[in-house]
Amino acid sequence: MKSLKAQNHPLSKSEKEIQLLESLEFTESFESKLKESGLFPLKPIQIEILQINMGKMCNQVCQHCHVDAGPDRKEIMEQEVMQQCLDVIKRHEIKAVDLTGGAPEMNPNFRWFVTEIRKINEDINIIVRCNLTIILANPKYHDLPDFFKANNIEVVSSLPYFNAVKTDAQRGDGVFGKSIKALKMLNEVGYGIDGSPLKLNLVYNPSGAFLPGSQGELEAQFKKKLSSQYEIEFNSLFTITNIPISRFLEYLVRSGNYEAYMERLINAYNMTAAANVMCRNTISVGWDGYLYDCDFNQMLELKVDTPKSQHIKDWNTDALTERNIVVNQHCFGCTAGAGSSCGGATA
Amino acid sequence: MKTYYNPDDLKKFGNIGEFQKPMADKFFEYYGEVFKEGALTAREKSLIALAVAHAVQCPYCIDAYTVDTMEKGCDEEQMMEAVHVAAAIRGGASLVHSTQMMNKAKEISM
Numbered sequence: 153m154k155s156l157k158a159q160n161h162p163l164s165k166s167e168k169e170i171q172l173l174e175s176l177e178f179t180e181s182f183e184s185k186l187k188e189s190g191l192f193p194l195k196p197i198q199i200e201i202l203q204i205n206m207g208k209m210c211n212q213v214c215q216h217c218h219v220d221a222g223p224d225r226k227e228i229m230e231q232e233v234m235q236q237c238l239d240v241i242k243r244h245e246i247k248a249v250d251l252t253g254g255a256p257e258m259n260p261n262f263r264w265f266v267t268e269i270r271k272i273n274e275d276i277n278i279i280v281r282c283n284l285t286i287i288l289a290n291p292k293y294h295d296l297p298d299f300f301k302a303n304n305i306e307v308v309s310s311l312p313y314f315n316a317v318k319t320d321a322q323r324g325d326g327v328f329g330k331s332i333k334a335l336k337m338l339n340e341v342g343y344g345i346d347g348s349p350l351k352l353n354l355v356y357n358p359s360g361a362f363l364p365g366s367q368g369e370l371e372a373q374f375k376k377k378l379s380s381q382y383e384i385e386f387n388s389l390f391t392i393t394n395i396p397i398s399r400f401l402e403y404l405v406r407s408g409n410y411e412a413y414m415e416r417l418i419n420a421y422n423m424t425a426a427a428n429v430m431c432r433n434t435i436s437v438g439w440d441g442y443l444y445d446c447d448f449n450q451m452l453e454l455k456v457d458t459p460k461s462q463h464i465k466d467w468n469t470d471a472l473t474e475r476n477i478v479v480n481q482h483c484f485g486c487t488a489g490a491g492s493s494c495g496g497a498t499a
Numbered sequence: 500m501k502t503y504y505n506p507d508d509l510k511k512f513g514n515i516g517e518f519q520k521p522m523a524d525k526f527f528e529y530y531g532e533v534f535k536e537g538a539l540t541a542r543e544k545s546l547i548a549l550a551v552a553h554a555v556q557c558p559y560c561i562d563a564y565t566v567d568t569m570e571k572g573c574d575e576e577q578m579m580e581a582v583h584v585a586a587a588i589r590g591g592a593s594l595v596h597s598t599q600m601m602n603k604a605k606e607i608s609m
């Protein structure tokens with residue numbers, strides 16, 4: 153399977169995605185919902201997390217990927233931009249650095265970058281969003297669990313279900329089997345084991361046009377099944393709603409589920425989740441150094457609404473804290489039901 | 500094309516109070532209470548609802564509880580097993596009545 157971009161698909165263009173999102177007649181706007189909740193314009197609370205997208209290159213081509221990542225994507229972060237990120241982490245009070253992609257490990261400067269962040273501050277929480285299969289993709293990645301451990305990284309990995317049928321349908325043939333192997337390798341070095349400080353969290357997102365159920369109940373099911381069938385341990389399960397952009401949007405349209413899914417998201421709008429959306433404490437950095445309210449706005453090319461501080465090299469905490477967050481209809485994905493963020497449910 | 504069942508009507512379920520409000524309010528309050536986590540988990544209740552939806556053959560409930568069971572983390576195999584439970588009880592309910600037929604047949608036979 154190719155990325156939408158390589159297929160030259162209309163939905164690989166952010167203007168087309170936004171046009172489609174704004175085209176539904178019956179929908180209320182996200183802005184009006186925020187107004188009703190007294191949250192418009194949406195403002196940051198405090199910037200604590202820097203989420204850095206190290207590039208769109210990935211060894212997988214998942215059906216639902218909001219990055220439209222894949223082996224055919226060549227956009228990756230250069231060392232110069234990483235250095236600019238390091239300067240920001242050094243000078244400002246960033247509590248967590250969340251490294252994502254694509255597969256961030258495929259960036260040739262990934263290990264250098266991680267060790268440099270760790271050198272700045274021993275306590276900063278460094279998260280790597282590891283797709284698991286990368287660990288087995290090439291012998292040069294087999295020691296990633298040891299590298300993560302040596303740098304006290306929190307590993308966050310997707311596993312949409314505890315069986316192969318559903319996992320492979322979303323993430324590609326053979327992904328489930330490889331993910332199980334990679335999870336065992338992480339457990340072996342101490343990740344996810346009860347009492348160990350090394351955190352291994354899993355991400356559940358629905359394999360289709362429906363919302364995630366209760367995070368607590370799903371976590372209990374995952375723990376029971378993964379432990380009894382595969383002897384795998386992990387810390388927490390984060391439930392994440394699929395945001396209607398990029399490949400998931402393309403899937404919704406292709407499968408005839410688009411309108412019903414949007415309606416479901418809108419009807420499930422939850423004010424508490426809206427108050428807790430992740431863009432209120434996170435800044436997302438693109439592979440080219442531009443700044444966004446979140447990884448989703450990044451993919452829609454909606455830059456932060458502050459001309460003073462649109463690139464990591466011009467970082468200005470005051471301007472960023474005072475800005476209005478750019479919202480649109482895709483934001484309903486963050487506020488439906490129990491809410492959704494990179495750290496799971498929010499309400 | 501006009502049909503008796505229209506998928507969009509499921510969304511109107513909440514409007515049944517238009518013709519009789521107090522009873523509808525009581526029903527929906529009770530409904531909400533029934534499906535809350537209790538001695539059974541919300542997931543177990545959803546699977547029971549899916550099975551019953553097939554037994555009473557309600558297309559609205561089948562749609563609604565297919566989505567609901569999937570959201571609660573059930574997979575297709577579990578959902579189909581729930582429907583087999585409904586089918587087994589329906590089939591069994593017919594077959595167990597055959598004992599009455601057998602009794603009667605024996606009663607009137609030489």
Ligand code: SF4
Binds near residue numbers: 220283
């Ligand atoms: S969802 Fe993650 S693993 Fe899958 S293609 Fe996208 S970036 Fe790669």
Ligand code: SF4
Binds near residue numbers: 430478482486
């Ligand atoms: S999509 Fe991004 S900008 Fe919109 S609510 Fe979610 S985190 Fe905030």
